[in-house]
Amino acid sequence: MKITIHQAKTQIKTLPPPPTMSSHHFLPLLFLLLLSLHHSLSSAKRCHPDDEQALLQIKAHFNNADVFKTWTPQTACCRKWSYVSCKRLPNSHIFRVNFLDIGNDEDINGEIPSEVGDLPYLETLYIRFLPNLTGPIPSAIGKLTRLQSLFLFSNNLTGSIPPFLSRLSNVSYIDLSNNRLTGQIPSFLGHISTLQGIDLSQNQLTGPIPPSFGLLGDDFQLFASDNKLSGPI
Numbered sequence: 001m002k003i004t005i006h007q008a009k010t011q012i013k014t015l016p017p018p019p020t021m022s023s024h025h026f027l028p029l030l031f032l033l034l035l036s037l038h039h040s041l042s043s044a045k046r047c048h049p050d051d052e053q054a055l056l057q058i059k060a061h062f063n064n065a066d067v068f069k070t071w072t073p074q075t076a077c078c079r080k081w082s083y084v085s086c087k088r089l090p091n092s093h094i095f096r097v098n099f100l101d102i103g104n105d106e107d108i109n110g111e112i113p114s115e116v117g118d119l120p121y122l123e124t125l126y127i128r129f130l131p132n133l134t135g136p137i138p139s140a141i142g143k144l145t146r147l148q149s150l151f152l153f154s155n156n157l158t159g160s161i162p163p164f165l166s167r168l169s170n171v172s173y174i175d176l177s178n179n180r181l182t183g184q185i186p187s188f189l190g191h192i193s194t195l196q197g198i199d200l201s202q203n204q205l206t207g208p209i210p211p212s213f214g215l216l217g218d219d220f221q222l223f224a225s226d227n228k229l230s231g232p233i
Helices: 023-043 049-061 114-118 139-143 163-167 187-191 211-216
Strands: 084-088 095-103 124-128 149-151 173-175 180-184 197-199 204-207 221-223
Touching (some): 049 095, 049 114, 187 211
Parallel strands (some): 095 124, 124 149, 149 173, 180 204
16 A cells, blocks of 8 residues: 655745825824823813912912912913812813912012902912011802811901801811901811811910811810900800
8 A cells, every 4th residue: 555645835925014094094093192181281271261360369469469470361270279289170181270389579569369269179289477467367268168178267357267268168177366356266177067166375365165166076176365265164
């Protein structure tokens, strides 16, 4: 018996080269990619125009004091302005100012401008160490319903603690210490359920401590030294 072995011929198929993209297709695609990247970078933390306008009006109110030297229309307030921070709104690409700190400048004088109330997404506000800042706490503060921390200490503010602070339904801490506030401690403060602490020390407050503070629980902190308070604790 003759056995014949046929050797199979292996055929190697050469795959065709991948298609190449011609330059007239590639360049428009590259342009669109760069344009998209530029838009993403330019829109990142872009200052909302309403917030920018309010901040520039605050700067003008205080006669362009040195503390505001980085606040220029040519730069984005959410990225380049000192003492300003922003927060992106949920499920949105929009950023709004949520933090503002004005302080440590003896050149700042006059009263707190009403434009402070034109920052509706503000959560933390510092206005402090301004010995020439006078006048009452402005009613515009009552518009800041998202405010969580209000620090107006070590200024020269006068007048009574205003009732519109009761509108701050999200505030957890208020510091009005080291001013020249007068009158009695208002009872409405004890009805702000989110309030965890308040510093009223070093003022000229009179009268008793309101019983309503007892509604705020054992963890609530009240600082009221160096006033002219009277009555039972």
